[in-house]
Amino acid sequence: MFEAILAGLAALSTPQAVLFMIIGVSYGLMIGILPGLGGIVAIALLLPFTYGHELAATLALLLGAHIATIWGSSVTSILFNVPGSAKSLALVFDGHPMTQQGHASRALGASATAALLGGLMGAVFLAFSIPIVRPLMLALGPSEYLMMALWGLTIIATFSEGSLLKGFVATSLGIMIAYVGMDPVSGTPRFWFGNVYLLDGISFPVAMIGLFAVAEMIKLYVKGGAIVDRVPGEEKSSVFDGVRDALQHWWLILRSSLLGLWIGVLPGVGASVGGIAAYAQAAQMSKTPERFGKGAVEGVIAPDATLGANEGGGLMPTLAFGIPGGESMAILLVAFLSMGIVPGPQMLTSELDLVFSMVWIIVIANILTTLIGLSIASRLAKLPTLNPNVMIPLVLSVCFLGAFATRGLVEDVLVAALFGVIGYLLDKYSYSRANFVIGMVLADMIERNLHISMGLYGNLFVLTRPITLAMLIFIIFTTALPLIRQLRRQKTMATGSVI
């Protein structure tokens, strides 16, 4: 284990890895600060650049960018009252009032420090969870992995934003799309309509570029007008006041980070829920809850610590079981798969140094983000305007060139555009894109493990494998519970309205 920790760090000390880390973090900050472009878009746009480089360096680029977008998105919420992404919505409640009161730099300082401390806790958690999870993973067989994938799908749909039924429909659609092309088990070509291009299946990175980046650009255009237009006021405090605030509220950071870890580990409970939950617990446990919503620095610290810690928590099920914690983890999983990194037992045995490289990347990227963030915070506080008209053609160009670059096929550009429109419509009508993507990612795992289980243990393997059966009962229970609760709530409401 100790050798793997050192090997993980050594892999990041090459010039390419250092350069990629700096590029990733700077790019992530830039993308995060632009409203509407969160970590998902940042990774989607980086997918074409993941081929042909050192593995650790490419991971530094991807994870570094992803981590930097977390604080970048917080900046937009605090300064412009526009959440950089759904997960940083909670930062609007107190972050923007602080900006209006002339404490933008202080809010940014507190936010960056909280995100750093939360991120470090996430990294420590990931490192310590590996020896605990490893024996458990090695004891599981293909039928248990099948159940875990099914649990991942159902729990994701259950916790997804919007209608539960729509969540399930989106998940089914994602799985269906993943089965376009040659069946890896029976060798049957499926849903190819005589088109050789479709025989290879839909490229996941191309679909991600379309679903998230192109769709976000369509959304931005439809929304219209300037994203942000404000007159910066005079600053009454400094970045270091914010750093001091964060350090003084160390107990709040610890609590919020633990919450972030827990939410990250649970598949499907996205960081957007985490930010709000952290804000709620900070307000509930505060001695002066009446200050919340009016510029309380705790309202900035709690969500950022949770969001920072969430990444380490989310990486654990993604790497160990191949079950992504949310949509950003699903895209990271797509990137891992395209780089030849296969999550599962192998990841925590023969590729342990790679896992520790990721732990180190979380640590280094968080420190780098905070250092850059603190040094530019006072300048950011004076940022007056952001206009989408410049952003749209530039991001669309990167999207389509990126889609083309993944395999050098012009058909991929068409697919990215098509998925862009699909992504826009899914989002507009609340069919969760996260569920769609996670369905796509888990489809192969489900099919492979089902065939292997049937081959190894027979068609009735669910009944002959006690752990598998117990897991199936657990899946049915966790899927049915929210439905029953919802029905009960509706019944109670109906009874209440009659009375």
Added chain:
Amino acid sequence: MSQRIQENIVASVLLCIFVSYIVITLGFGPNAQLVPLPIASLGLIFLVIQLIRQNLRDPKELQIDLLSSLTGQIASEHEASEQKPTNKTSDKFQRELTAIAFVTLFVGLIVLLGPIVSVLIFSTGFLVSTRHFTLGKALVVGTGFTLILYVLFVIGLQLQLYHGVLQSFITQ
């Protein structure tokens, strides 16, 4: 067009996709249809229930989600769009069509001329058409951006460029 009609159109399109998928899947061997068939069937069942529910529920409940219930933002927007479906909705629909037209135009340009030339034409054209920059300034920004992408993708990633359908016509 009201929210309910829009939701019904989307659900109907999805219904057609699910049914077609199931019909095609039935033509595969037992191994190849083992997972896609039950998944598509389940999806179809969920969709039918959704379709029934969304036609029985209050229109205001159609787009409630976690964030909107916390902020009340989408719900109020939704109420507004239910009350005044004329101007705002048609304006938004027009913008949606324009956005999709822009995307289609860009993809069309790429197919015809290849990606690099298309980036120059599209980015310059977009900046001018949205009246954000004058033609001269847009041309400078567009050219600069195209050059950056050229360095990044063609020199950095050593991407084999596609020169578009038009080139083969010209060379013939």
